[in-house]
Amino acid sequence: MGLCLKDRELKEKGLLSIKHLAGSHSEVLLCRLHDVCWAVSSEVTNLRSKVSYSAIVALGELFAAFKKDMDSEVDEVSRVLLQVVWNSPEFVQEAATQTLGIMVANVTPARAMTALMDRGVKSRQAQVRKCAAKLLLSLMEKIGVTELADTPRAERLAHVAGKLAQDCDKDTRHYGQEMVKMFLSHQKLKWLFEQSVSTRDLEDIMTRIRKKGMENQEGEKPSVKKLEKRNDDSKKPQATLPLSKRVNSASDGRLLQRAKSQVTLPPAVEETELLQKLYHLLEAKGFQTRVEGVTLLLDLCKSSPQLISTNIVQIFDYFVRRIADSHKKVKQKALDVLAEIIGVLEDALNPVIIGLVEGITKNLNSKDRRVHAAAVKALEESIAHLDKVELMKEFSYQWSKLSGQALLEIMERITVLVEWVYPRSPEVVQHYALPVLWSSLGNKALPVRSANVRTVVTKLASALYKVMGTKLKKHAASQPPHVQENLSSILGW
Structure with a gap:
């Protein structure tokens, strides 16, 4: 089909032929659906924007044609599509967003929901989180609160909704708050939501929703002049406003009572x-x-x-x-x-x-x-x-992008956090601190590198050994031989 060739025009022709075959629901494609999807997905990140665009459109045609037969491809396809949502030309971003919408509309909702929670809402790119939040909201509306309450993913989705409702991006917060409103409209889902967020976060979310509802009554964004007009009545009790058409005043009563002490008016x-x-x-x-x-x-x-x-x-x-x-x-x-x-x-x-x-x-x-x-x-x-647990996670992520003195500064802080975090969340240390150690030890020349580097790495290794003991050796056993040798040299094993 031309996809294996390097020539851009041949790739575009190959992708175009796949698009036409998908449109006719070709049995040839159905038999080799996985291989075709892999080939097309690999071109989504092509540096040639026209090739990337053609691949994205072809994926949309495949989802529209083969629907739930594409379930097994959702994870990988969503990964590459979300990747180009934020770092590509505008027309490519729009195509990726549209194809993600086609995917969500045609595959099994549970598969799409899991992929978006795994790949989208955790992204550090605001545009990706916004896209994922919008699609998750559409999935919730498609499934309906009654059916959603009986799914095993409801609890995780409640936690995700709470995070999105406090996101730093305005649009993402909007979609997250709409998701929260849906949770509040169903008794079981409301209980799940209450259990999934901290009291402080709950109060913050409810405050934002109430403030937004009050602003909507005065207009989309009330100006200072509008506020001045009603300033004379600012000391009067404010009416409780409905969160949405799906939430009545009784449905969120207990939740609001729990947050009542901190809920503030505009x-x-x-x-x-x-x-x-x-x-x-x-x-x-x-x-x-x-x-x-x-x-x-x-x-x-x-x-x-x-x-x-x-x-x-x-x-x-x-x-x-x-x-x-x-x-x-x-x-x-x-x-x-x-x-x-x-x-x-x-x-x-x-x-x-x-x-x-x-x-x-x-x-x-x-x-x-x-x-x-x-x-x-x-x-x-x-x-x-x-929050030391969240700091360790973020330090580990930032460390992978740093160099020079900053790299050593952050490694020293991860070392400081190890002793506090491990007794409370050992899995966090294993998932975030250990990779930093392995990466540092991965340089075969470590024993003769600068004294500063060796000193900082030694401190981290010693801190991990202090809290993990022989478990550190067990984890090291899965690392390459030179990493094990450097660790042994540093700790004197």
Whole structure:
């Protein structure tokens, strides 16, 4: 069919022939469906955008033609399609999104749902999470809450819905909140949702949904002028608003009572103006004005921590850009302020921990002594005050992308976390700290590398051996011989 050839035109012709055969529901394709899907999927990431586009369209035709016969291909196809949703030309992204929609509409819902939860919602790319969230919502609506309540995936989906409802991307939060509303509309699903999220997260989600519902009554996004018009009535009790057509006031009563102590009404006009001022300053063109915005954020964290906590995701959408600011003075100030607000807000920062860690680690290789020192200080504060299990996961992910001094800095922090995390979540240490050790030991020249590297790797190996004991040797047995030799040399086995 031309797919095995290097020539771009032959590949396009081959993909076009597959598209036509799929349209006619060819028995030839059905007999070799797996091989055909593998060949087509391998071209989705082709550097030639026209070839990539043709492959994506061909996959859509295959899903439309063979429907549930394509169930076994869902995992791999969703992986490659989600990969191009965010790092390809716009017309390729649109085609990938459309083909994912065709996939969801035609294969077994459970297969599609699992693939999206495995491949999509965990992505660090906002566009991928948004796409996955939208498709998951469409699957929930297709299945219906009654049938969904009896599926084994409902509990996991409840946890996913809670995460998406607090996502840093506005559209993703919207889809996640709509999923939450569906859970609240069914008694069994509501119970599952309550058990799947922490009390603090539950309160935050319910606050956001109620605020959004109130804003929708006044218009899509009420301006300050609109808020001023009803300011005279701000002290009067606010009516409880329906979450959606699927949720009545009784269905979420118990849930709201549980979160009642922390659920807040929309900010007063003064608070709204403060937030608007903060966003304006953080996005200003002049670097001195951006510094003012960073300073204002610190002041608000100290004087109005509840206001900042309630709006933490939106605020960090702006603030995280200042951590990576092109001006060194802004960047240093943002890192200094971050170190302070971590100690003030603590767990309220959990929804933005990914962006927070990424912002810090990107500055650990800074040649500016003050910026580097500020990044290290923020790193230490995060270990002292934030969720250590989530930090280990994020440190491990960031470590794989780092080099130089930053790599050693993060490895040292993973070492610090090992002793605390292992007694509580040994599987997290095995899945996130061990790969860092194996990768470090994978260099055959390790014993003669710089003293700094050897010292840091030795500390990590020793910390792991201290908590794991002989289990570390068992895990090492599955590694290549030179990794085992380096580990033995470091620990003196």
